[in-house]
Amino acid sequence: MRQRVLLRMDLPPSLTLLHDEDYPEFEDEIYKEMKFTCRHFCLLIRVTEELERVFTYQTFFQTVVTLVMMASCLFVMSSVQVNSVVFYTQAEYCCCILTSATIFYWSGTGVITAVSIINIVK
DSSP states (O other): OHHHHHHHTTOOTTOOOSOGGGSHHHHHHHHHHHHHHHHHHHHHHHHHHHHHHHHHHHHHHHHHHHHHHHHHHHHHHHHSOTTSHHHHHHHHHHHHHHHHHHHHHHHHHHHHHHHHHHHHHO
C-alpha cells in the first residue's frame, strides 16, 4: 500500500519516513488508500457471506434430492427379481448417483479445506 502511494505521488520508492505526520499529504494519501482497501475488503466479506448463504441451501437440497433418488432406486431394486433387466438398470443408476454425489461432496470438501487453511493463516 505504501509503495503504491509513493508511486502515485511521484516520490522515490526508497523514501522512508519515520512518522507520516511529517509529510501530511503522504499521510492523507495513505488514509485514502486504507479506506479504499477496507471498503473492498468489506465488499468481499459481504459477497462471501452471500455466496455461503446461497450455497448452503443448494447443498442441503442437493443432498436431500440425492438421498430420495437413492432410496427410490433401492426400493425398486428390492421389489424386482435380481436377474431382471430393471434390477441391473436401477443398480447402474444407483452407482451413477453415488459417483455424482461423491464428486460433488469431494470437491466441496476441498473448497472447505482451502477456506479453513486461509482462515488459519489470517
